[in-house]
Amino acid sequence: MNRRRHKKRSYAIVAGYCLLLPIAWSGEGPFFIIYTHQMEEPRNLEIAMKNVAGRPRDGNLFLGVITELEYGVTGWWTTEFYLDGQATRHESTVFTGYRWENRFRLLSGEHWINPVLYVEFENISGADKGLLEIVGHDGEADFASPNAEARLEKKREVEAKLILGSHIKGWTIAENFIAEKNVRHAPFEFGYAIGASRPLAFAARPERCNMCPENFQVGAEMYGGLGTHSRFGVHDTSHYVGPTMAWTLANGTRFTFSPSFGTTESSARLLVRFGVSYEVAQFGRLARSAFSGNRGRP
Numbered sequence: 001m002n003r004r005r006h007k008k009r010s011y012a013i014v015a016g017y018c019l020l021l022p023i024a025w026s027g028e029g030p031f032f033i034i035y036t037h038q039m040e041e042p043r044n045l046e047i048a049m050k051n052v053a054g055r056p057r058d059g060n061l062f063l064g065v066i067t068e069l070e071y072g073v074t075g076w077w078t079t080e081f082y083l084d085g086q087a088t089r090h091e092s093t094v095f096t097g098y099r100w101e102n103r104f105r106l107l108s109g110e111h112w113i114n115p116v117l118y119v120e121f122e123n124i125s126g127a128d129k130g131l132l133e134i135v136g137h138d139g140e141a142d143f144a145s146p147n148a149e150a151r152l153e154k155k156r157e158v159e160a161k162l163i164l165g166s167h168i169k170g171w172t173i174a175e176n177f178i179a180e181k182n183v184r185h186a187p188f189e190f191g192y193a194i195g196a197s198r199p200l201a202f203a204a205r206p207e208r209c210n211m212c213p214e215n216f217q218v219g220a221e222m223y224g225g226l227g228t229h230s231r232f233g234v235h236d237t238s239h240y241v242g243p244t245m246a247w248t249l250a251n252g253t254r255f256t257f258s259p260s261f262g263t264t265e266s267s268a269r270l271l272v273r274f275g276v277s278y279e280v281a282q283f284g285r286l287a288r289s290a291f292s293g294n295r296g297r298p
Contacts, residue, residue, distance in 0.1 A: 029172055029197040030217045030246030030256050032273045033133060036174045037114035037165025039105055040072030043285050048277030052131050054268050059144030062088040064129035068277075076105040086129040091147045097124030097155075099132075103163070110167070118161035118176075126153030131271065133159070134225050135180045136189030139238050139266035156183045171198045172219075187228040195221030197244065208250040217246040221258070224267075238267040253278045 029036060032050060040046060048068040055061040063086060070080040082099040101120040127150035129143060159180040166173045178191040197219025204214050224239030226232060242260035249255075253276065260271040 030219050030244040030258070031174070031195055031197065031221055032244065032256065032258050032275070033223045034174050034176055034193045034195045034221050035103070035116070035118060035161065035163045035165075036172055037105065037116050037163060038172075039075065039103065039116075040070050040078040041281070042072045042074055043282050044072045044279055046070040046277055046279040048275060050130070050132075050273070050275040052129070052271055052273045054129075054131075054143060054271045056140045056143040056268055058141070060089040060091060062086055062129050062143060064131060066130045066132065076108065078103045082130075082132075084124055084128050084130045086127065086147075088129075088147055094125075094127050094147055094151055096128035096130070096151070097122065099124070112166060114165045116163035116165065118159075118163055120159040120161075122155060122157045122159060124155050124157075126150040126155060128155070133178055133180075133191055133193070134223055134238050134240065135178055135191035136187075136225050136228050137231075137236055137238075137266070138189075138225050139236075140262070140268040141266075143268065157181060158183060170202055171196050176223075187230055189228050190226035190232065191224060192226060193221060193223035195219055195244070210249050215248050215250075217248075219244045221260075224264075236266060237264065239263045240267060240271065251278075 029038075032052075046068070048070070050066045050068065052064045053062065065085050065087075067083045068080055069082075070078060072078050080101040080103075082101070084096045084098065085094065086096055087093040099120055099122045101118065104117045104119075106115045106117060126145065127147050157180055159178065161179075162177045164175045173196045174194070176193040178193070180189045180191070181187075197217050199214050200216045200218065201213035205212050209215070220241070220243050222239070222241040224234070225237035226234065227237060240260040240262055242258050244256070244258040246254055246256045256273075256275045256277075258273045260273060262268050262270070
C-alpha cells in the first residue's frame with residue numbers, strides 16, 4: 001500500500017512540475033518547415049502542436065494536426081516523436097500515423113556554418129496532411145484524394161536531412177537539404193527548405209512582459225520539391241514561400257503563424273500554418289528523481 005502511495009505521489013510530482021516550472025524559449029525560431037542548428041537543451045522536453053490548413057482547387061478544406069514531443073538527450077542529440085492526424089470537411093477525421101526523428105549535431109561549439117544530421121522514420125498513411133516537408137513531385141492533387149481511399153495507402157519511409165545553420169549579425173539563417181525513400185518501393189525523392197529570422201530586439205528587459213519587442217521573432221521560409229533521382233530538378237514540382245512569425249509569452253508559451261503561398265502550378269494556392277508550444281526545463285532530471293527517489297523505502 002505504501003509503495004502504491006509513493007508511486008502515485010511520484011506521478012503527482014512530475015505532473016506538478018510540468019505545470020508549474022518556468023518554461024524556456026525554444027531556439028528553433030518561428031519556422032514550421034525549416035530546422036536550424038539549435039538543439040533541444042539536455043533533459044528539456046518541448047510539447048508542441050503544429051497545424052496546417054488548406055483547400056485544394058479540386059478538394060475540400062482540410063486541417064492537418066501534428067503533436068510533437070521533443071527531448072534533449074545530450075547537447076549533440078535531440079530526439080522527437082510525432083503523432084499525425086487530419087480532418088477534411090465533408091469527409092472524416094482520421095489518425096494518419098507517427099514519426100520518430102533524431103538530430104545529431106556534428107560539430108561542438110559555434111561556427112560560421114553548423115552542420116546537423118537528421119534521420120527520421122515515418123509510418124503514415126496516404127491520407128496524411130501534416131505537410132512537414134515537400135519532396136519529389138508532391139503537389140496540390142495529393143491533398144484532394146478522399147480520405148476513404150488515401151488512408152488505405154501505407155507509407156513507411158526513411159527521411160534524411162542535412163541541416164546547415166548560421167548566426168550572422170543577429171540573423172538566424174538555415175538551409176535544409178532533404179532525401180526521402182519508401183522502404184518498400186518508389187524512387188529517392190528530394191526537397192529543400194531555406195529561411196532566415198531574427199527577433200525584433202536583442203536586449204532583454206529585466207522585468208517580465210508579454211509585449212516586449214524581444215518576445216517577437218519574424219522571418220521568412222521557402223521550401224519545395226526537387227524531383228527524384230531519375231527526374232531531378234524543379235520541373236513539375238511544388239514550391240512555397242511566406243513570412244513566419246513567433247510570439248513568446250513571459251511564461252514561455254510560444255505561438256507561431258505563417259501563411260505559405262504556392263508559386264507554381266503544382267502548388268496549393270495558400271497553406272495557413274499555426275502552432276503553439278511550451279518547454280519544460282529539466283524534465284528528464286525531474287522525472288528520474290521522482291521515480292527513483294523512493295526506491296528501497298517501505
